[in-house]
Amino acid sequence: MKKLSLVLLLLVQFKILLAQEHQQSKNYVAPTDALVQANLHKWQQLKFGLFMHWGPYSQWGVVESWSLCPEDEGWTQRKGPYGADYNAYKKAYENLQTSFNPVKFNPDKWVKAAKEAGMKYVVFTTKHHDGFCMFDTKETDYRITSTKTPYSSNPKSNVTKEIFNAFSKENFMIGAYFSKPDWHSENYWWPYFPPKDRNVNYDPAKYPDKWQKFKDFTYNQIGELMSNYGKVDILWLDGGWVRPKKTINTEVNWQKSITFNQDIDMPRIAAMAREKQPGLIVVDRTVAGPYENYTTPEQQVPNSPLDHPWESCITMGNSWSYVPGDKYKSANEIITLLIKIVSRGGNLLMNIGPGPDGDWDPVAYSRLQQVGSWIKVNGEGIYNSTAVAPYSEGSTYYTKAANSNTIYAFVISAQDAVILPSNITLHLKDIKVKNITLLGVHKKAKWTANDGTINISIPAALQTNNGLTQAAVFKIQY
The missing domain is CATH 2.60.40.1180 (Golgi alpha-mannosidase II)
Structure with a gap:
């Protein structure tokens, strides 16, 4: 009976991972900007990067943001004392801001471990779907630097700036993850209506002024990230359901639920971002076209080389964000993934979720040390290579x-x-x-x-x- 239960648990976890995969876009469109082309070529030679999902949700050890989503999926389940009441749960979740105090946050420790492991670039979650900003934005008080957040009194409270500065000093390429949907914004999930699923909860065509406010909010936040955080090489945009309706691929299950045209005006965003950051790589993931400069197969490795730049984003543990007692991949598994991905011409972006105290699990440091020992001997076959x-x-x-x-x-x-x-x-x-x-x-x-x-x-x-x-x-x- 115990064996059966274990098998069922593993099947559920596997199903959850599969369900969260982002299918690759078709019809890749190569960038025409010479500076973007050069930056993309440089990025392709780096092969190994660090991804980090981090926010107040780490205090509960739940799947980042997704328990707020009113969809009945394995990764959206609400647990704990508030789980039976959606509104109470959302209020308690958003109240995590008032106890978020990651006093062990030390980006220099992270960059040292990542560098020794052979990682060459970093992508950090400046804002996930829940809307909590890990940077000092003027657009909302739902941020780590707000006086509502205990950590705001810490000199390192603007963690995005601290992370980008620390990794820039060691010549890492810098990537800013940013969620296009924002489930905290009243101009995305309008309180007049209850949220129905992951999508905007009103028709933007019927309420164009409200949608325009959300577009401006998004534009302004990305503008802040492009202006106040030094050199940024990659704008990594998640939440592919925020997209022009004409780009929906009905062969992809999760895209079938997109009812409204959620055009965020990517030409305007990209032009502004590249004016501030010339040569910026834009990754509007799963939205095929001129603003998806590389594709991002998630939790998977393509069976054969692709005809365009790509990166597999894969978790070191089973979860994207911190979960107590998470099971981490062995050094063998990580190195095998790296080899397979690079042999097919791609990059590996490996995710580690910092805990509520602001540090990684000791196992993560151990794995990176093992990977680094192997890289020191064999890295010449990894970097600056082709399939x-x-x-x-x-x-x-x-x-x-x-x-x-x-x-x-x-x-x-x-x-x-x-x-x-x-x-x-x-x-x-x-x-x-x-x-x-x-x-x-x-x-x-x-x-x-x-x-x-x-x-x-x-x-x-x-x-x-x-x-x-x-x-x-x-x-x-x-």
Whole structure:
């Protein structure tokens, strides 16, 4: 009976993760701005980034914002003493502002761990769907710097500025996550009507003045982020149901529920943002067109390379935001994800949810340290690389160094310590191999190459006693 219950629980968790996936947009439109193109190319070479979902909701350890959404889904369930009454729950949720006091917040600690892990860019949730602002906005009092929030008296209360400054000093590219929908705004969820689902709860065409106020509110907040927080490289816009009605893809289930035209005027927003931040990458995720400069498959890895820039955003634990006792992926799982994604030409944006005290779970630091140890040995096959056929075969994945006649073959290990077979066969056509080395091992590999087939012989001493972890990487020069 216990085994059955565990299986059911795992199935529910898996279903929740699948339900929250954002299907990729079709019909990618490449940017025409030369500065955006250059910034996008730079970003594509970085491969590994840090994502952080954080807000007052961390105090309850619930799925970020979604328990406010009046939809009957696995990830929108309300728990606790107020769960039976929606209005009481919403009031208690919004009252979390008055107890939010993350006194252990120290972005220098985060950037040190991220840098040592080999991460090269960061995307931070400046505002999630609940509307709580983790930056000092003039547009609402529902923010971390409000006197209603205990942490406002702390010199580091404008956490977005502190995070961006700390990571900028270490040359990370900076990404501002921003939710287009705002469930706290009276111009999105108008109190005159109860919210019906995740969408705006009135018809913008019937009440154009109210919708215009919401458009201006959004425009002004993004303007603040683009003006007052130093260099910003990426504007990462979430909440794809806020979109022109003509862009709805009815093949996607969650887009079928979009009743109204929720055109937020992206041309106006993007023009303003790029005037303030030339070369800004705009990611209006799931809304195919000129303002989705790269796509963002969520909690998944494409089966094959894509023909445009992309990034898999994946949680280190099971949840995007802090949940007590969350189960974190092993170092093996994280490195395997990174290798698979990079072999298909993408980037991995890995999420860690800070806790209510303002720090990460110690397990997250441990995982990053393990990943960093592997990156120090094998990172040359990850960064500044491109996908190369056959991309993968069995447990072997390939990358090619940009502007170089070098291919890397990553042999995934099933456990932390790498155990190699006596012989490894690779298939790489149209190259004349000159040399093969095993990264991290100061011995030449014995190999033969014939008509696109490469056979590498592994000495017995290196099969089990090689000192390698997670994945072995063969450097093939031709």
